[in-house]
Amino acid sequence: MEKVLYKRLIWEGDSVYPMVGIIGRPNVGKSTLFNKIVGQRISIVEDKPGVTRDRIYSKTEWLGKNFILIDTGGLEPKSDDEIFTKMRLQVEAAIDMVDLILFVVDAKEGLISNDEEVADILRRSRKKVLLVCNKIDNFKEMPASYYDFMKLGFGEPIPISAANGLGIGDLLDDVIKNLPEKKEDYSDDTIKIAVIGKPNVGKSSLVNKILGEERVIVSDIPGTTRDAIDTFFEKDGTNFVIIDTAGMRKKGKIYESIERYSVIRALSAIERADICLLVIDAKKGPTEQDTKIAGYAYENNKAVIIIVNKWDLIEKDTNTINEYTRIIREKFAFLNFAPILFISVKTGQRVNRILEEIKKVWEQFNKRISTGILNNTVNEAILVNPPPAKKGKLLKIYYMTQVSIKPPTFAVFVNEPELMHFSYKRFLENSIRQNFGFSGVPINILIRKR
Numbered sequence: 001m002e003k004v005l006y007k008r009l010i011w012e013g014d015s016v017y018p019m020v021g022i023i024g025r026p027n028v029g030k031s032t033l034f035n036k037i038v039g040q041r042i043s044i045v046e047d048k049p050g051v052t053r054d055r056i057y058s059k060t061e062w063l064g065k066n067f068i069l070i071d072t073g074g075l076e077p078k079s080d081d082e083i084f085t086k087m088r089l090q091v092e093a094a095i096d097m098v099d100l101i102l103f104v105v106d107a108k109e110g111l112i113s114n115d116e117e118v119a120d121i122l123r124r125s126r127k128k129v130l131l132v133c134n135k136i137d138n139f140k141e142m143p144a145s146y147y148d149f150m151k152l153g154f155g156e157p158i159p160i161s162a163a164n165g166l167g168i169g170d171l172l173d174d175v176i177k178n179l180p181e182k183k184e185d186y187s188d189d190t191i192k193i194a195v196i197g198k199p200n201v202g203k204s205s206l207v208n209k210i211l212g213e214e215r216v217i218v219s220d221i222p223g224t225t226r227d228a229i230d231t232f233f234e235k236d237g238t239n240f241v242i243i244d245t246a247g248m249r250k251k252g253k254i255y256e257s258i259e260r261y262s263v264i265r266a267l268s269a270i271e272r273a274d275i276c277l278l279v280i281d282a283k284k285g286p287t288e289q290d291t292k293i294a295g296y297a298y299e300n301n302k303a304v305i306i307i308v309n310k311w312d313l314i315e316k317d318t319n320t321i322n323e324y325t326r327i328i329r330e331k332f333a334f335l336n337f338a339p340i341l342f343i344s345v346k347t348g349q350r351v352n353r354i355l356e357e358i359k360k361v362w363e364q365f366n367k368r369i370s371t372g373i374l375n376n377t378v379n380e381a382i383l384v385n386p387p388p389a390k391k392g393k394l395l396k397i398y399y400m401t402q403v404s405i406k407p408p409t410f411a412v413f414v415n416e417p418e419l420m421h422f423s424y425k426r427f428l429e430n431s432i433r434q435n436f437g438f439s440g441v442p443i444n445i446l447i448r449k450r
């Protein structure tokens with residue numbers, strides 16, 4: 001089995017980024033455009049080494065505006081019939097998720113019926129669309145095909161050459177002009193939860209069970225940020241909202257055939273959430289697809305609770321939970337901070353532990369450690385395991401301070417940031433966890449020169 005490595009990005013605060021989807025029929029250059037934009041513009045602070053294989057989304061910045069770019073390419077249809085079906089799924093998935101669509105067409109091939117089919121679906125959606133004409137390798141003279149695309153009804157195409165990087169700046173200017181402002185409408189003390197996982201693991205059943213049996217007071221409030229409907233509820237004075245994953249309401253069975261979409265669709269919910277409930281089917285065990293979805297929660301710095309559902313289907317002895325825990329820890333090594341609950345929605349076993357666990361994790365997510373107390377811990381840790389040296393130069397740690405919550409983020413001030421070794425950073429993180437807990441939540445450590 002291939003090992004998937006994840007790169008963690010540090011995203012600013014609580015803002016909700018608009019999503020931009022690149023769509024179009026196969027082979028128009030969607031992935032080339034994605035890579036061009038991401039390759040040039042990506043502005044991330046890397047917290048861990050590693051790359052995500054098969055990267056299909058990226059936080060992107062242009063002129064100080066942030067958005068998430070999604071590549072929907074790579075359908076690999078096996079027949080002409082399949083092209084149409086998969087294209088439609090791709091467009092519909094994009095329409096569900098994104099705030100702006102880049103509809104890419106190919107000047108070399110010219111206008112073909114597949115473009116018109118995509119255009120039909122787009123026209124019926126009410127999403128904002130920018131028509132992008134790719135493969136214009138010479139900007140001096142537009143090919144005749146360029147003008148044909150105006151028949152699609154999305155105005156004059158924006159000319160680009162993704163491969164040669166022509167017109168990309170102008171395209172991005174247009175993108176940010178058309179981005180909506182997105183703000184989260186919930187008060188700061190509302191716990192935002194995303195229930196994520198593969199199709200059929202029991203996400204909808206779980207949500208219904210929580211809402212039906214926990215004596216919660218439920219109200220549906222239409223989201224103003226997108227056309228999803230979130231479920232808001234209150235229990236014992238705490239406000240919760242379950243962020244809609246499009247498929248949960250729409251019963252996105254049609255997407256099942258294409259793994260990519262169930263993964264992408266989880267993304268918008270993950271982005272808005274504080275805490276992700278990662279639901280796994282006990283009988284099927286953790287699969288590659290679970291790892292991918294888990295990786296998205298991790299990359300986005302979310303608190304995570306791992307929920308192993310359908311526990312009723314497992315034959316158990318005294319060691320089953322330990323053995324299962326070991327497997328999960330191994331598969332989701334990057335989520336080593338996440339608590340694991342073994343539940344059955346069907347029998348109700350341990351379902352009532354979920355809201356308790358969410359509250360605990362929420363406390364950790366919001367916890368602040370005073371600089372004085374934090375540095376006592378740091379100083380003790382340094383005594384036990386002195387900082388490393390590189391080429392005869394010794395790393396000096398002056399002090400550490402917590403700079404933010406959700407997730408807890410710490411800045412360490414040192415003499416030379418380059419001297420900080422990955423393993424020493426890990427050691428500092430472990431010392432913090434040993435002393436202060438932070439169960440269920442990721443910790444970021446930023447290295448700063450003083």
Ligand SMILES: Nc1nc2c(ncn2[C@@H]2O[C@H](COP(=O)(O)OP(=O)(O)OP(=O)(O)O)[C@@H](O)[C@H]2O)c(=O)[nH]1
Binds near residue numbers: 024027029076136164
């Ligand atoms: N001449 C020219 N070729 C390009 C340009 N952009 C992309 N291509 C080529 O077009 C082909 C398809 O590009 P991809 O980026 O894989 O297209 P895609 O739309 O992601 O394709 P699917 O994954 O099949 O949906 C590749 O051979 C690219 O090299 C361009 O600006 N000019």
Ligand SMILES: Nc1nc2c(ncn2[C@@H]2O[C@H](COP(=O)(O)OP(=O)(O)OP(=O)(O)O)[C@@H](O)[C@H]2O)c(=O)[nH]1
Binds near residue numbers: 201309311313344
């Ligand atoms: N045995 C057993 N079956 C369960 C349990 N929870 C859910 N199921 C069944 O699993 C199936 C899928 O449940 P859903 O809640 O629709 O799953 P989902 O994850 O929302 O599925 P998608 O909407 O496709 O993403 C249904 O037939 C449920 O009855 C459980 O704890 N035990």
